[in-house]
Amino acid sequence: MRSESRSAVVIPFPGRRGAPFAQSEPKDLLDTVYTAGSMPVTADDRSTKAAVARLHLFGFFVVEEIAADGSARVMLPSETARLELVRPWRISRRHANGRSANLG
Template structure:
């Protein structure tokens, strides 16, 4: 007996999950820093917007594991590398204690 033909197509689940800017900021602020995979472009797009507003610091993770802080115009060229998102220092300088006396990581 022949099986009937179907036109059902299986869709692959999305690998990148878009996060609302508020939830991403809450996760970074609670943890101090948050690593992002190189292929997580949806979350990176939200992070770039939050960086422009001054809410996040974006660091590129280089091939040797070192980090390099990305300025606003540099993020587009570093989308293929993993990132680390951090809470900015209260004083506005990276490495200075924030309002609670903790050092950003």
């Protein structure tokens, strides 16, 4: 019996960088929004919008689309699932009455 010692070269391939909340980190996203009350999401942040869309589907957030004039429109879960990268979003925690803190 012969024992050989080989060293393997392992090259790590980093995941996507630059996204504040990866799709695998919904707890961090929940903690941030529930602590701050609301959080803006830039228009081109696809990975965060994907995580928000999943959590919105289960009723954790109220998602508002911010128009160019600054007005906000509450989005339905079916709308957030489309992940449109045109306008920024504001996500807020849902209160017992089903509305966001920003809506009263």
